[in-house]
Amino acid sequence: MALLRQPLRRLTCALALGLAGCGGGGTYEDDLATGLRWLEDEALRRQVLESALVDPDNGYARLRLERYRPERWGALDAWWPRVAPAVAGAGAPAAFEPAVGAPDVLDEATLTALGEAAFTRYPLQLEARLAAALAADPAACGFEVGPDGVVEGVVWVELPDGPQPGLTCAACHGGGPGLGRANPALDLAAALTGTCGVPSGWGPGRVDVTADGVENPTAIPDLRPVRMQAFLHRAGSLRNDRLVLAMRTETLILTSLGASVRPPPVVALGLSWWMWGLADGLPPTPEDGAEVFTARCGGCHDGPGGAGQLAPLSAGTDMAVLTSPERGTGRARVPALAGLGDRAPLFSGGAARDLDGWWADPDAVPGHPSPAALPEAERAALLRHLSLR
């Protein structure tokens, strides 16, 4: 009966306006009890995947439909790595400790705490070539280095053949005050290729994350408003809810590690639970300029935090990203705008440096309606409004 209700539910969402609540992945409850059941219930895990996929025929979907099964990826060992902080100018350390540990009791608090720890300590990608950048000047690559020399988001990982540097979520999503915000200065390609100081082909704040044979770096996303997003990925590949976010995170880590091991599902669930709360730190929708915003932007940005449903590709700003054979859906996600005031870079491919950069050169952003077309007073009011979000 639940499956029969789904198509009708989606049709209703497609016809109605501003129904961001329909962006969820399925007919299950998106709560802690279901989340804990997700850890063990293979049928529920499969349901979350299948109901989340917007286009079951793109590469992202096909890979997961084929392998997100107990006998395939589910049979991989759960990896509990041992790590140590990476320090600028230093090599591999001698002592390691568990990146994270499973809580004895799983509740909202312990799950969220696990996620926060995993965000900065659980390696989701190993990259031996980072060692040279760490030993030299990681700040030149855009990594954030604390006063104690610790490189944010990078850890040394204990491995059978010797330690290697590993990236955690915080390497890309740890920019500025508070975690979750994109690091606009990080030039990961330069770090990996030993060319820090000279902008790479991807450029600062952008990473090519798709194995689709296309050079299509995407702007590192701001994760703070993730719970407001009706869809995940620039092309809206997944309908969003906490369990979908957990699944998405789980398979991100798994595939980035070459599908040799998988993250413990509880780690993925914790990451999702913690990320879901990031929006609590964002400013409320400002009243200043709200009328202009609603009139000029509300047609698409009509959901919580200014998020929307899926828009035609013609409104997209980077076709290489949006038409990726791996993640494309034929549409473009309308992103949440909460946090826009200090978000950088902007748009799918990072076409604008930041809000001021877009306003100064709107022609650099194809597809999206241009603020240059607005009367001066409205343009000023809208910029003020968006800068307060």
Place this chain on the structure above:
Amino acid sequence: MTRRAAPLLVLGLLLTMACSTDPGGGLGDGGVDAGAQQTPEKHRTTAVACDDVRNVPDVPAGGTPIGSTCGSHDDCTDGRNGRCVDVNRGLYTCTYDACLQDSDCEHVCECEGGFGSDHNICLQTGNCNVDADCGAGGFCSPSYGDCGDYSGTVAYYCHTAQDECVDDADCGGYPWYCGYDPVGGRWRCSDSHCAG
């Protein structure tokens, strides 16, 4: 089981036990003879020294673009064989030969392994330099890291009896490649690219 077969069975078991060694080189713990395995397309039989020739053109006559960190080859004096090179997007930076032979590095000196340029680099990890490091009949091959082909060879590793692939062709073509899994300690098919 017949009386004649029993001694042969015992003999077979004894031979199998005698041949078992650690996985990671030579004979694997499954009794698989690494020497009888498929020979990888890429493997390092000997540690050939790199040359110190840099086949790099001169910078443009009008100078290097704004954003470059060097204006000519003469600016590159912080290392060996410095050259001012366009590594990407038309911006120039100094590149140097970090090594000429393995003894200059902790691991392999990868000839012309630099990104966007022909400079030699010291690889930062790995468990072999040449095939002989992997035991009798073993092979030492170059591997990508988790960002796939974007960052090029990151290390050399021994093939093992637990490998699920030997060459990229075993994995069905791009985006799949045969790479060393440093967590599991064996070669596997992977399509891992940068996380996201």
